[in-house]
Amino acid sequence: MGNENNLALNKNVAVLIGGVGGTKLASGLIKVVAPARLTFIINTGDDFCHLGLKICPDLDTLMYTLAGSVDPDLGWGMAADSTTTLESLEQNYGVEPWFRLGDKDLATHLLRSQLLRQGQSLTAVTGCLARRLGLSARLLPMCDEAMPTIISTAEQGELGFQEYFVKHRWRPVVESIRHQNCEKAAMSPAVSAALEQADIILIAPSNPWLSVAPILAVPGLRAALKRADAPVVAVTPIIAGAAVKGPTAKIMAELGLTVSAAAVAEFYAGVIDGFVNDCRNEPLPAPNLRTVRLDTLMTDTIAKAALARNTLEWIAGWAA
Amino acid sequence: MGNENNLALNKNVAVLIGGVGGTKLASGLIKVVAPARLTFIINTGDDFCHLGLKICPDLDTLMYTLAGSVDPDLGWGMAADSTTTLESLEQNYGVEPWFRLGDKDLATHLLRSQLLRQGQSLTAVTGCLARRLGLSARLLPMCDEAMPTIISTAEQGELGFQEYFVKHRWRPVVESIRHQNCEKAAMSPAVSAALEQADIILIAPSNPWLSVAPILAVPGLRAALKRADAPVVAVTPIIAGAAVKGPTAKIMAELGLTVSAAAVAEFYAGVIDGFVNDCRNEPLPAPNLRTVRLDTLMTDTIAKAALARNTLEWIAGWAA
Numbered sequence: 167m168g169n170e171n172n173l174a175l176n177k178n179v180a181v182l183i184g185g186v187g188g189t190k191l192a193s194g195l196i197k198v199v200a201p202a203r204l205t206f207i208i209n210t211g212d213d214f215c216h217l218g219l220k221i222c223p224d225l226d227t228l229m230y231t232l233a234g235s236v237d238p239d240l241g242w243g244m245a246a247d248s249t250t251t252l253e254s255l256e257q258n259y260g261v262e263p264w265f266r267l268g269d270k271d272l273a274t275h276l277l278r279s280q281l282l283r284q285g286q287s288l289t290a291v292t293g294c295l296a297r298r299l300g301l302s303a304r305l306l307p308m309c310d311e312a313m314p315t316i317i318s319t320a321e322q323g324e325l326g327f328q329e330y331f332v333k334h335r336w337r338p339v340v341e342s343i344r345h346q347n348c349e350k351a352a353m354s355p356a357v358s359a360a361l362e363q364a365d366i367i368l369i370a371p372s373n374p375w376l377s378v379a380p381i382l383a384v385p386g387l388r389a390a391l392k393r394a395d396a397p398v399v400a401v402t403p404i405i406a407g408a409a410v411k412g413p414t415a416k417i418m419a420e421l422g423l424t425v426s427a428a429a430v431a432e433f434y435a436g437v438i439d440g441f442v443n444d445c446r447n448e449p450l451p452a453p454n455l456r457t458v459r460l461d462t463l464m465t466d467t468i469a470k471a472a473l474a475r476n477t478l479e480w481i482a483g484w485a486a
Numbered sequence: 487m488g489n490e491n492n493l494a495l496n497k498n499v500a501v502l503i504g505g506v507g508g509t510k511l512a513s514g515l516i517k518v519v520a521p522a523r524l525t526f527i528i529n530t531g532d533d534f535c536h537l538g539l540k541i542c543p544d545l546d547t548l549m550y551t552l553a554g555s556v557d558p559d560l561g562w563g564m565a566a567d568s569t570t571t572l573e574s575l576e577q578n579y580g581v582e583p584w585f586r587l588g589d590k591d592l593a594t595h596l597l598r599s600q601l602l603r604q605g606q607s608l609t610a611v612t613g614c615l616a617r618r619l620g621l622s623a624r625l626l627p628m629c630d631e632a633m634p635t636i637i638s639t640a641e642q643g644e645l646g647f648q649e650y651f652v653k654h655r656w657r658p659v660v661e662s663i664r665h666q667n668c669e670k671a672a673m674s675p676a677v678s679a680a681l682e683q684a685d686i687i688l689i690a691p692s693n694p695w696l697s698v699a700p701i702l703a704v705p706g707l708r709a710a711l712k713r714a715d716a717p718v719v720a721v722t723p724i725i726a727g728a729a730v731k732g733p734t735a736k737i738m739a740e741l742g743l744t745v746s747a748a749a750v751a752e753f754y755a756g757v758i759d760g761f762v763n764d765c766r767n768e769p770l771p772a773p774n775l776r777t778v779r780l781d782t783l784m785t786d787t788i789a790k791a792a793l794a795r796n797t798l799e800w801i802a803g804w805a806a
Binding site: 217218219235244247248252253254255258259261265269270271272273274276277279280283295299350450 | 537538539555564567568570571572573574575578579580581589590591592594596597599600603615618619754
């Protein structure tokens, strides 16, 4: 396997990625690809303003994960963080603490908000924060414009992403999902270059509807994926008819889909050239798609690196 | 004394006030005047933007003091506060922590900044914060416009107030002090009404040059003091040729003044009708000014209330 491993190591890998689910694969990739050759194109549909601060949950989760400072139990936020400011807001000023902001984590939001107000783009600010945290991998927001994901629900009507996800704990039944302001957004030059220069493009096992769909909705991005020389390969977020964590399976059912890897592959039709299915799933009935079955569960550090290596080696083997 | 005490209790008292020094008298006043009859007109020349947050040091010091949540050792900031966010900014992002912001305290700055960005005036926002902290006394910023105090120094040229005071620890020699943007500022309707309705107007023993001069520089405020029916009385910040705390004496020397209560009374000439001198000082050679000598040191809670009571009783006695 040494040879293919080296092949993978010398590839430029671009990864479309969302929150906690996708970051497991990111943790694996950082072990098997030279960090400087890794570019993450990150969902910012979850971003929102809270207490006057710009919060970018998926950017931060990935940034903290790669920097080794993520809370290992939560999978997001900073490790060993406190919530003194949040408690002060509640106890002194009666502000309801529905969105958890740690004190260490607050440093990120303060600095990002300040740099954005000074006129820097989210791409530039994200690069600045990631470099200060010592990261060599490139972290790119999917676009510089705000493009909030709006969830239309049966019980609560339209909800902003964090209202749906955090305040209402993804309980309301999803009827549809839209990407506000997407007509005013555009693929950034950095994302465009990353897709052009990529040897392999992955779609992480993030929630396809909540985390990846916003990225694909950025004007120009689908066309750039089609135009790219690199193969585009998605990794299944569905294992044995369920999601490992989070609302993927629940949303699929609510949208009238079968909870299966096949339905995810179908959702990515026209975008992907290959699909990494889980070894626990049925083979995909997809004659026009390259597929492989791997262990995608990623229960620990070794399993994360193994899935990253096996996926890249499988794709590198296509050329042979 | 019971009779005069009642007289004082039923008066509307307005107080021009700055930071830590003046708040000692405020703590005393709140014990002897019905809080709803107390209005503080507070220096905002020290305000600045830091990490994208609007920080109002004198407003906060007074607000925390009256709410009983001030750090008793520092005399500012919130009691038993931590600095986790500040440490995260330094350790994770290399941001120099020259201005201490506690985690509990940060709640105030976040909420204030958010409300200001929503378009509320500083007067309205301050009222909102003070009410949420349970205060009945009225806290008014000297004006709604930013009017930063700029210190011209021998060593460092012009410095913003917090740069001078905190970053350089008031070491540079002061050559002059100006009030930036004062031509665009105006006395607020709330300050105007407070001065009109006051029965007694006090100038707290705050630094006359750094803390009170900015208030007097608000266009219209000196004229309003002249027009007011109420007597205007200053309490000396100089005791036995020295300031209790802070740079008052140092600045007086640098500006070529004798470090004396008489020089402070002279600075307030044309504004004040009376002057509370300290019992340790020489009597003032001021024939046109009502003066009294009291113990102004305010070493503890009892002394603070005593000075407040004695001052108000002395003034109430003028009418007799």
